[in-house]
Amino acid sequence: NAGVTQTPKFQVLKTGQSMTLQCAQDMNHNSMYWYRQDPGMGLRLIYYSASEGTTDKGEVPNGYNVSRLNKREFSLRLESAAPSQTSVYFCASSEFTGLKGETQYFGPGTRLLVL
Amino acid sequence: GDSVTQMEGPVTLSEEAFLTINCTYTATGYPSLFWYVQYPGEGLQLLLKATKADDKGSNKGFEATYRKETTSFHLEKGSVQVSDSAVYFCALSSSNDYKLSFGAGTTVTVRA
Numbered sequence: 173n174a175g176v177t178q179t180p181k182f183q184v185l186k187t188g189q190s191m192t193l194q195c196a197q198d199m200n201h202n203s204m205y206w207y208r209q210d211p212g213m214g215l216r217l218i219y220y221s222a223s224e225g226t227t228d229k230g231e232v233p234n235g236y237n238v239s240r241l242n243k244r245e246f247s248l249r250l251e252s253a254a255p256s257q258t259s260v261y262f263c264a265s266s267e268f269t270g271l272k273g274e275t276q277y278f279g280p281g282t283r284l285l286v287l
Numbered sequence: 288g289d290s291v292t293q294m295e296g297p298v299t300l301s302e303e304a305f306l307t308i309n310c311t312y313t314a315t316g317y318p319s320l321f322w323y324v325q326y327p328g329e330g331l332q333l334l335l336k337a338t339k340a341d342d343k344g345s346n347k348g349f350e351a352t353y354r355k356e357t358t359s360f361h362l363e364k365g366s367v368q369v370s371d372s373a374v375y376f377c378a379l380s381s382s383n384d385y386k387l388s389f390g391a392g393t394t395v396t397v398r399a
Contacts, residue, residue, distance in 0.1 A: 176330070212392075262330055264331075270385075272338045272339075272382070273336050273337075273380070276333075277332075277333075278323075278332065280329060
């Protein structure tokens with residue numbers, strides 16, 4: 173049981189290049205999330221998918237797109253990378269039971285540097 | 288909108304010292320409150336949580352009590368170890384939503 177996995181672990185891009193960050197979970201969770209972590213700002217939600225087939229914008233969606241490929245996989249795409257997108261990206265998942273206090277489970281993160 | 292404010296770090300302590308990290312929140316209704324911990328080089332993991340007023344969450348010697356009157360959820364541990372060195376995040380999910388809002392994080396370093 174690997175939990176939430178992310179690839180790659182680290183990536184360097186030049187401004188204007190594109191890339192896709194991959195995320196997969198093996199816990200049969202319904203909901204998945206993409207966050208970015210920047211110093212002094214905690215984690216901010218980029219996009220989320222409440223269930224397979226749905227995606228919605230979070231707090232900071234500009235410059236990103238997502239695809240919920242199936243129940244297991246949720247990818248994040250940067251079409252034209254900018255230095256402001258240098259960050260650590262975390263994927264998370266949760267069951268979405270509708271109950272209060274639902275736990276989210278996080279992957280190990282992808283460190284992205286845009287030059 | 289909902290928000291979380293937690294004490295700024297970094298915090299440096301000696302082993303066996305008492306740790307407190309303050310967290311206050313702004314939210315309508317009755318949010319759920321969480322503490323997540325991020326060990327070096329890893330993703331976040333849930334440390335503890337509370338879903339209603341006066342609930343106490345506890346795990347690994349850490350405790351936090353949901354105080355609605357002061358809108359607070361302060362994290363405490365009576366005797367820290369070097370292995371508690373990590374970044375600690377306070378977070379909330381509002382009463383009608385499951386998305387998390389995070390505080391900025393507090394870096395804690397425990398010296399032997």
